[in-house]
Amino acid sequence: MVFITPRLSVPDEELHESFVRSSGAGGQNVNKVATAVELRFSITNNWTLPYDVKQRLTKLGGRRVTQEGELVLFVQTHRTQEMNRKAALARFVELVQKAAAPPPPPRIATKPTKGAVRRRLEGKAIRSTVKSNRKRPEDTDEL
Template identity: 55%
Template sequence: MSIRVTARIAIEEDELQEDFLRASGPGGQNVNKLETAVQLRFAAMASPNLPEAVKARLVTLAGRRMTKDGVLVITAQRHRTRERNREDALERLLDLLREAATPPPPPRKATKPTLGSKRRRLDSKTRRGETKRLRSGRPED
């Protein structure tokens, strides 16, 4: 079964690998005997369903979560139950993939300031200088 990321991109469930481990932090006795934390692994660089441009942006966005082998690792341990942590990890993966799938904005074209904006800037500088000059106790020139 495939998981829909965007309108054009879907990943297969068998591309995901889940490992369960003991969560750190508070949780009472459960923290010592239940493995509720989820470590979700997605081999992003080996995935045939991701375009190359998305893979390149994903490497940048993932940062330390991407291994040298191109595997994206997401660890979820916010919730007390295994099922909620699984949902959380999957949602975080999909959010990251959606962000990588959005193309970057076009580069900004440099423009010159308008004549009006130059005049407004100089007028405000003149007014500010006048205010400061009046604060000083020295006589006017």
């Protein structure tokens, strides 16, 4: 059982891990040891997460969610298989925790106060006069 929050948990049977060889440089073990972890979790076939958490998890997953509604996390940051497993599980828990958090309330648009509008316009007028005073005086031939 993977515990996400005090009220949410995911059974181990719903997480599927597969191990593949990591890409990149790796020394002598690069062609022998499968250290990279691919963690798969089916969002659509899950029965423990609430519907709204599934929706947010699908949106948060982005490109990591397949057409079939399966979340795929690929981890190859560490040199050992066990460390990569722990990192993949930590990423999964963090992602589901973000999805389980309630969304922020919608922002309500407000109008600026009359005093704020007045102060802004006064500041603009002052700035305008400062800038216009920087100009060269115009040539006026009044002789």
